[in-house]
Amino acid sequence: MGENESSVRSLCQQDKNMAYQKVNADQRAQGHSPYLDNDELQATALELEWDMEKELEEPGFDHFRLDGAVQHHLGNSQSPDLDLEPIQPSSSPKGRFQRLQEDPDYVSHYTRQAPKSNRCSFFQILKVFCTALILFIFGIVMGYYALKKCPSPLTSQERNNPHVYHEILKEIKAENIKQIYRDLLQFPGEDDVDVAMKILVQWSSQGLEDARLVNYSVLLDLPGSSSNTVTLKNSGECFYPSGQQCNRETKTLHNQDLLYSYAAYSAKGTLEAELVDIQYGTTEDLIRIQAITNVTKKIALLKLGQSPLLYKLSLLEDAGFGGVLLYIDPCDLPKTTDLDDKAFMVSLNSGGDPSTPGYASIDGSYRQNRLNLTTLLVQPISAVLAKKLVSLPEDTVQKDSCIPLQLPATGKKVISLNIQSVSTYKTISNVIGYLKGTVFPDRYIIIGSHHNSLNTYGGQEWASSTAIITAFIQALMLKVKRGWRPDRTIVFCSWGGTSFGNIGSYEWAEDLKRVLQRNVVAYISLHNPVRGNSTLHPVASPSLQQLAAENPSFLSEALFPVHTTKTEELDPTFSLHETIAKLTGQVTLQIANEPVLPFNALDIALEVQNSLKGEEVDIPQLLTVASHLRDTAELFQSDEMRPANDPKERAPIRVRMLNDVLQSLEKSFLVHQVPPGLYRNILYRLDERTSQFSVLLKALEQCKLHQSNETIQAALSEVLNSINSAQVYFKAGLDVFETTLAGKK
Structure with missing residues (x-):
């Protein structure tokens, strides 16, 4: 009898250890100390055993669930829930009480209904498969025709093909320019912002995707009452x-x-x-x-x-x-x-x-x-x-x-x-439109015209220049819609406030000074394109002498009423407008797409030497520096320009370095201080009759007027340092190329 009780007590102790380990874990998780005395532990275990026996003897045991126990949140615990395996109830061999343990045979006792099956029948699977197959085939067909209609991007050689230029320029027609011109003149007497808004609408309607107004509040001097x-x-x-x-x-x-x-x-x-x-x-x-x-x-x-x-x-x-x-x-x-x-x-x-x-x-x-x-x-x-x-x-x-x-x-x-006049602040507006390049989007070719809102003053040349640039945009965007884009970004500008001293263009340049100094490749002006039936008057920098000729006139300083300079009387068929538009387009496309910029370094060196000829300017130091500049430019032209024009030797890094040198070469000829009305770039002449540097000629005049040579000495120093800076710049470019090639070898 004693042995039986002893074995029973031993068996009970085993069952306690197996069945109630989750309860003990819960008690520890709820804040009970793990260091309980043995008596307290046994008492607690006996109480739980008795409660469990009573509960398991109650009817409805076959519906017993442990969902609450499994999902119960340990409110006092600061640690995550214990990761316990699912526990199933089963009967003990003795039948005295129910114990909790893993029981693979419990599925025969578990009376909860199994979840409904979501498996599809064979016909349902076949139906889904056929639908997916039809949609897949339909997508392939749609994609094929979409790609067939969508133009493929052109290669660099295709973009630079003269045939592409011809296709663009042939879309520039006199009748289109004439219609644009007449549309612009339908709204006389409007202020600068309204005129600019109409130009913006025209450019946007042609498809120019990035066009905007840039406004500035400036001081204008208007006529009195x-x-x-x-x-x-x-x-x-x-x-x-x-x-x-x-x-x-x-x-x-x-x-x-x-x-x-x-x-x-x-x-x-x-x-x-x-x-x-x-x-x-x-x-x-x-x-x-x-x-x-x-x-x-x-x-x-x-x-x-x-x-x-x-x-x-x-x-x-x-x-x-x-x-x-x-x-x-x-x-x-x-x-x-x-x-x-x-x-x-x-x-x-x-x-x-x-x-x-x-x-x-x-x-x-x-x-x-x-x-x-x-x-x-x-x-x-x-x-x-x-x-x-x-x-x-x-x-x-x-x-x-x-x-x-x-x-x-x-x-x-x-x-x-x-x-009498009245000074007041007014808003002037520039219209700026971008046609992004694909290869060098950070290099800009700027084409500038202007719009006028001075009632009847300023003539109609503003409408001529705006009509020309709008017709060029129209021709370009027709080609862009077929997949073409320039290598470099083309920026179209219509300046406001030009009649008061080129205010719009100056303010925009001062606003974006650092960006423009780094990124602008060339500026092409259409300020006053049609002046009569005598001579074409394009203005270009000396490095672009192969593309255009400089021939300004003092008449640009005077603005006459509109009825004195009727454009349709000067060019009734607008054939001259068409010619100027195509010339502008040809020059722009060459600069925007040629792998190597079409700038001639040797032309600049020769221009400097020619400007130093004459009795007025006969300084040995200037002639010596100019000779060194020519030698360096010839070496640069032969060693770098010619190989770069060979497609077989057009390494991208080499072309980029060469273009950076060509782009910035004219900046060396900028002087700090010049007399009013003169260009800061000493290469820019005042007119076709002037062969010497304008800065030096005006300094000589000052010497005659004030009986002092201080002015001429300062001007000579400016010119001397400019020429020497250009020579050093070319030499540094050559050194960089030689170092790069040596490193590759």
């Missing part, structure tokens, strides 16, 4: 700038023309003084006049031409003049041009917003108080009024010869000059 006047004190006659006498009928007849015959940013007020004829305002003219009379606070009668207007005005201001009357001598105009009775507008702004010199007019920029850019009272007048002032008959132009206007030496003319 009444026209400026010139009064002869001897006779008391009052004249408007056009030469018409002051009366109410004339004022109401051409009110806008009268108001906009003024000089923007001129000094304001009234000046009564003697009129002095200084012809073209050259240093020789000033020396001659100053030897005769005192010019302080007097009014100069000045002809446009021979030198930049701003440069001549700076000389007159230094000499002490108080006012200036500007006019164009009829003898300087083509015989087919009749502008005698037409006054015009000029701007005395050298470029950009006058209130933010050197930085962009963005929100938060400091605004300087620069309402007047000169102390001179400046007023443009017509040739008719100039003839009245010099007391000559109006018919001074003979059939075979022309008599230049000149104030008689005898007699003294005193006039009263009254000038």
Whole structure:
């Protein structure tokens, strides 16, 4: 009997260890100490055993679930739930109580219904398979036709193929340009933002995907409420700038023309003084006049031409003049041009917003108080009024010869000059559109035109230039839709505020100064493309002399009313517009797609040597440095340019290095300070008659005028350092190429 009880007690102890280990684990997890005394442990085990026996004896055991036990969250535990295997109930051999253990045969006792099967029948599987197969075949067919219609991207050789250029340029047609031109002129008298918005809509409708408006708030000098006047004190006659006498009928007849015959940013007020004829305002003219009379606070009668207007005005201001009357001598105009009775507008702004010199007019920029850019009272007048002032008959132009206007030496003319204008801040808008390149998207070729909102002033050339650039965009986008894209990015620009001194282009350049300095390859200007039936006037940098010729004119300084320069009278069939558009397109496509930029380094070196010829500039140091520049350029041309043009030797890294050198070579010729109206790039000449560096010529004139050689020495140093910098730049480029090739070998 004792043995039986002992064996039973032993068996019970085994069952306790097996069945209640989860309970003990739960107790430990709920915060009970694992270090309980044996008596407490046995008491706890007996109580749990008794409770379990009572529960298992209750009916409904076959529906017993341990879901609650398995899913029970240990609220006091800071550790994750214990990973215990599922526990199933079964009967003990003795039948005295139920114990918990793994029982593979429990499935026969477990009465919970099994989950419903989700397996598909054979026909369902076949149905799904057939549907998927049909969809797959349909997708292949659709993809085939989609790829067949979608143009494949062109290779680099296909993009550079002259046949591709021809296909693009043949889409530029005179009738399209004419229609665009007429559409632009349907909205006269609108402000700058409205005109820019219409251009933006046109460009976007052609398919240019990245086009936007860029706005700047700038200081403009607008005409006053009444026209400026010139009064002869001897006779008391009052004249408007056009030469018409002051009366109410004339004022109401051409009110806008009268108001906009003024000089923007001129000094304001009234000046009564003697009129002095200084012809073209050259240093020789000033020396001659100053030897005769005192010019302080007097009014100069000045002809446009021979030198930049701003440069001549700076000389007159230094000499002490108080006012200036500007006019164009009829003898300087083509015989087919009749502008005698037409006054015009000029701007005395050298470029950009006058209130933010050197930085962009963005929100938060400091605004300087620069309402007047000169102390001179400046007023443009017509040739008719100039003839009245010099007391000559109006018919001074003979059939075979022309008599230049000149104030008689005898007699003294005193006039009263009254000038009024209003300075105000206005918003001007640039239209900028991008056609992204595929190979070198970070290299930009910029094509610039301008739009005008000065009522009737500025002529219609703004619509001509905008129509040309829009027609080129139209032709390009037709090719882009068929899969073509340029290698380099082409940027299309229509500048606002041009009539007041190229404000829009200057502000955009100052805003993106660092990006443009690094990325711009070339700039092509369509500022005034059609000037008549005489000569084409493209403007290009010296490194692009093989693509275009430079031939500017002083007439670009004067803005005439629209009815004096009707484009449709100059080019009624728009064939000249078509020619200029195709020439612009050809040049742009070459620069945008040629693997090696079509810039000629040797041309620049020869240009420098030619500019140093002559008796005025005969400095041994300059000639020596120019000779070294030519030698280095010849070596660069022969060793690097020619191999790079061979497709077999066009290693991508080598072409990129070569283009970087060519792109930046002209930056060496930028000088820090130049006289007003002159280019900072010493390679840019003022006109076709000037062969020497303009900076040196103007410095020589200053020496003659002020009897000092300080100015010429400073100019010579600028030119000398520029040429030497270019020579060092070429030499450094050659060294880099040699080092790279040696490293590869």
